[in-house]
Amino acid sequence: MGTVSALGGVLVGTALGLFAGYFRKGVDWSVTLVADVLxxxxxxxxxxxITSIFSPSVPTLLVGLALTSTPTFIRLARANTMAWSSREFVRAARNMGASDSRILLREILPNVVPTIAAYLPLVIAALIVAEGSLSFLGLGVPPPTPSWGGMINAGATEMRTSPYLVFVPATVLFLTVFALNQAGEHLRLRFDRTLHD
Known part of the structure; x- marks a missing residue:
């Protein structure tokens, strides 16, 4: 759930952020307004x-989680696009007659992707926690589909006699989120070009 919804958010958010950072003016204002509202x-x-209006299901949760992650990717892609679009190689490509789509896809996007990729594991971790919270409240993935938050909720009634029903899924959830945060930090230090320029 966390990975698929984060990938949806990163695709939409990166595309909108590229357009906003490159074309600026009205496009930038509109995209920034949408991101700020979200x-x-x-x-x-x-x-x-979202889950109270629509019935809790896997597609509803995927769309809702992707919607919550999109604005952060919009802002990140927009800021990086603005920084890279003022570089000399982008101006040289523009002066040589390259189209806007070619500049965006061939010159700017490859430089924006490492920063987005380094941030992606952190977003996946946050979305896993959000989905677990919804499942704990009974608004997440409906049974019998397993969810860590649902397992914790189901085991809470047996806490005195069988505490492992809560501690095992909680520990796995914690370790997964911790590992994703460490992976994101490692990727940021290794691939974020703004740290090396």
């Missing part, structure tokens, strides 16, 4: 609203 809602409240 960011103004707390993620968990927005997810609770």
């Amino acid at each position: 960011l103004s809602f707390p993620a968990l409240v927005l997810l609770l609203a």
